[in-house]
Amino acid sequence: MENHIKVSIKNLSLWYGSNQALDQITMDMPEKKITAIIGPSGCGKSTLIRCLNRMNDLIEGCRTTGEILIDGQNVYDRRVDAVEVRRRVGMVFQKPNPFPKSIYENIAYGCRIGGINTKQRLDKIVKESLKEAALWDEVKDRLSDSAMKLSGGQQQRLCIARTLAIEPEVLLMDEPCSALDPIATAKIEDLLRDLKRDYTVVIVTHNMQQAARVSDYTAYLYLGKLVEFGPTRQVFEKPEAELTERYITGRFG
Amino acid sequence: MKPKDALSCWIIFLGSAMALIGFGSAAGSFYIGDALLRLLFVLLGISLLLLLPTSFRLAKQKRSFCWMVAFAAISFALAYLVPSAPPKVGLRDYSIDASLMKFMISSLALVITGPVAASAGFGPLFNFTKHAHQASAYCFLTIAILLILYPLGLIISEISVNGLPGITWEFLTQNVSKHGAEGGIFPALVGTILLIGLTALIALPLGIGCAIYLQEYAKRGRLVRVIRTAVNILQGTPSIVHGLFGLAVFVPLFGISLLSGALIMGFLTLPIVIRTSEEAIRSIPQEIREGSYALGATQWQTIRKVVLPPALPGVITGVVLGLGRAAGETAPIMFTAVYFMGAGVPDSLLDPIQALPYHLLELTRYWGAYPVEQNAWATAFLLLAIVLGINAGGIILRERYRQEF
Numbered sequence: 001m002e003n004h005i006k007v008s009i010k011n012l013s014l015w016y017g018s019n020q021a022l023d024q025i026t027m028d029m030p031e032k033k034i035t036a037i038i039g040p041s042g043c044g045k046s047t048l049i050r051c052l053n054r055m056n057d058l059i060e061g062c063r064t065t066g067e068i069l070i071d072g073q074n075v076y077d078r079r080v081d082a083v084e085v086r087r088r089v090g091m092v093f094q095k096p097n098p099f100p101k102s103i104y105e106n107i108a109y110g111c112r113i114g115g116i117n118t119k120q121r122l123d124k125i126v127k128e129s130l131k132e133a134a135l136w137d138e139v140k141d142r143l144s145d146s147a148m149k150l151s152g153g154q155q156q157r158l159c160i161a162r163t164l165a166i167e168p169e170v171l172l173m174d175e176p177c178s179a180l181d182p183i184a185t186a187k188i189e190d191l192l193r194d195l196k197r198d199y200t201v202v203i204v205t206h207n208m209q210q211a212a213r214v215s216d217y218t219a220y221l222y223l224g225k226l227v228e229f230g231p232t233r234q235v236f237e238k239p240e241a242e243l244t245e246r247y248i249t250g251r252f253g
Numbered sequence: 254m255k256p257k258d259a260l261s262c263w264i265i266f267l268g269s270a271m272a273l274i275g276f277g278s279a280a281g282s283f284y285i286g287d288a289l290l291r292l293l294f295v296l297l298g299i300s301l302l303l304l305l306p307t308s309f310r311l312a313k314q315k316r317s318f319c320w321m322v323a324f325a326a327i328s329f330a331l332a333y334l335v336p337s338a339p340p341k342v343g344l345r346d347y348s349i350d351a352s353l354m355k356f357m358i359s360s361l362a363l364v365i366t367g368p369v370a371a372s373a374g375f376g377p378l379f380n381f382t383k384h385a386h387q388a389s390a391y392c393f394l395t396i397a398i399l400l401i402l403y404p405l406g407l408i409i410s411e412i413s414v415n416g417l418p419g420i421t422w423e424f425l426t427q428n429v430s431k432h433g434a435e436g437g438i439f440p441a442l443v444g445t446i447l448l449i450g451l452t453a454l455i456a457l458p459l460g461i462g463c464a465i466y467l468q469e470y471a472k473r474g475r476l477v478r479v480i481r482t483a484v485n486i487l488q489g490t491p492s493i494v495h496g497l498f499g500l501a502v503f504v505p506l507f508g509i510s511l512l513s514g515a516l517i518m519g520f521l522t523l524p525i526v527i528r529t530s531e532e533a534i535r536s537i538p539q540e541i542r543e544g545s546y547a548l549g550a551t552q553w554q555t556i557r558k559v560v561l562p563p564a565l566p567g568v569i570t571g572v573v574l575g576l577g578r579a580a581g582e583t584a585p586i587m588f589t590a591v592y593f594m595g596a597g598v599p600d601s602l603l604d605p606i607q608a609l610p611y612h613l614l615e616l617t618r619y620w621g622a623y624p625v626e627q628n629a630w631a632t633a634f635l636l637l638a639i640v641l642g643i644n645a646g647g648i649i650l651r652e653r654y655r656q657e658f
């Protein structure tokens with residue numbers, strides 16, 4: 001049975017100044033599945049994922065056309081507030097970027113700015129988010145320590161926990177493992193499989209094995225165009241486009 | 254290290270030691286007298302001249318020869334051209350100034366020529382290696398640091414030695430009398446503290462606000478460039494011009510008053526606050542801001558909770574630098590806020606005040622006519638103590654905020 005479509009991208013194009021980065025992209029991402037976006041450097045993977053929570057709004061000279069529907073609502077609608085979009089669509093970045101605050105405050109931050117201020121509720125959210133991000137056991141005794149003292153892998157899981165704390169519907173991950181070693185990467189991949197139960201995940205990755213391991217659907221992007229999109233198995237085993245096959249088999253890119 | 258390297262290092266060390274001897278003797282000339290200093294320089298020059306023929310014969314290199322000649326020439330020049338201390342003028346002798354100047358000139362020359370001459374002059378003789386160059390660079394940098402610290406130490410020690418005996422309870426708590434020759438400086442002390450406080454109140458919100466606007470809100474373009482240039486020009490404006498501006502604009506409105514002075518001081522302090530705050534805000538990585546936006550924070554929430562806290566140490570440094578400068582300024586307030594005597598402790602913002610820097614200026618004016626020396630030194634000491642105190646306070650604040658993370 002076909003899954004409910006959570007995120008639907010329709011004819012999305014994007015320009016940085018006069019430079020076109022995305023060209024007429026149309027794809028549907030099913031709910032509670034992991035969709036991987038792969039492709040060579042500079043093909044627009046990060047740009048595409050940053051469109052989903054309107055992070056590109058922060059870049060001067062950036063212009064988009066087309067629609068992105070989340071549960072049928074266009075996030076680029078004039079009446080939609082980008083701040084609200086970002087509370088529904090969480091994002092984890094390539095480089096771990098914890099705030100220079102304590103571990104506790106890093107996670108409580110999103111709740112505080114959302115208006116949750118009671119200590120009891122914050123304590124509960126912090127604990128649950130850290131457990132969900134598989135970090136609780138490692139940091140439970142030092143929640144008031146600076147987040148900057150954690151290792152890179154721990155920092156990245158903290159950033160995931162921080163994002164989960166605001167209870168987003170969609171979780172975007174922009175090459176979340178590229179700055180991490182294989183052990184930290186494996187931990188995050190395990191985590192992704194757990195997160196799939198509750199969240200719709202979109203992950204950008206350079207690592208094709210990672211895409212094959214964790215994702216349910218895969219999109220291959222090349223020079224700002226969507227070349228192929230389908231179930232991961234099909235894309236990796238029987239790609240339709242020759243370009244995809246050449247990339248996946250390592251003859252190109 | 255090869256033996257040859259060790260040798261060359263020793264030679265560099267010797268060159269630097271010669272420079273240091275020059276440095277020390279120049280510094281000490283105030284105490285040991287000019288004759289001895291000259292002797293040292295002459296000895297230095299002669300020893301180098303003795304080395305010249307060997308150097309020339311062995312090295313057969315023009316460059317090293319030139320360096321040796323230059324070094325010797327500078328030594329002789331220092332021995333005879335640097336003016337000796339002027340005689341004592343009035344009640345206080347000014348030889349300290351001459352000695353300081355001589356020290357600055359001669360040590361600067363020796364510091365630069367010493368290691369370079371030793372390195373370039375002896376280098377070809379002994380086939381210098383990178384270790385030797387490393388050693389000479391190290392010597393040069395160390396001496397440069399000493400050179401900076403020395404005048405600071407000299408100023409502080411001189412003012413402390415002369416000023417401390419004048420700091421008494423009466424001096425701190427009594428009013429000025431007999432043209433400053435007797436009595437104390439209580440109104441000036443209070444006036445300066447009030448002036449700094451009010452200046453901080455004016456410059457802080459405006460300066461930090463301006464820095465946040467320029468860094469976070471303004472789009473990069475012509476307007477921002479114009480504003481930055483304007484800030485730079487404001488910083489470069491001579492303080493006396495600020496004073497005249499205050500006389501023309503604020504005095505007609507508020508009279509010669511604490512408020513006029515603080516407004517002008519605020520303008521003087523603003524550029525420093527803006528620039529250092531901007532620097533501090535700019536140093537916060539963009540990724541951290543993005544992390545905050547991605548959690549659904551508005552721009553103001555991001556600035557207030559994520560950007561400003563880690564930028565605070567830098568902002569505090571800027572504010573302290575600015576206030577430290579304001580505390581010692583005389584020109585901006587002399588037409589706008591202060592009287593030498595009779596202003597007393599102000600009752601309101603619109604009352605005139607007395608201030609330490611201006612008090613000091615007036616006291617030096619009466620130097621010789623009235624016995625004001627002790628009070629002048631004590632005033633200078635107090636002013637220095639306040640400025641250094643503000644800086645120390647800034648450092649403590651900065652470290653406290655930094656310790657959190």
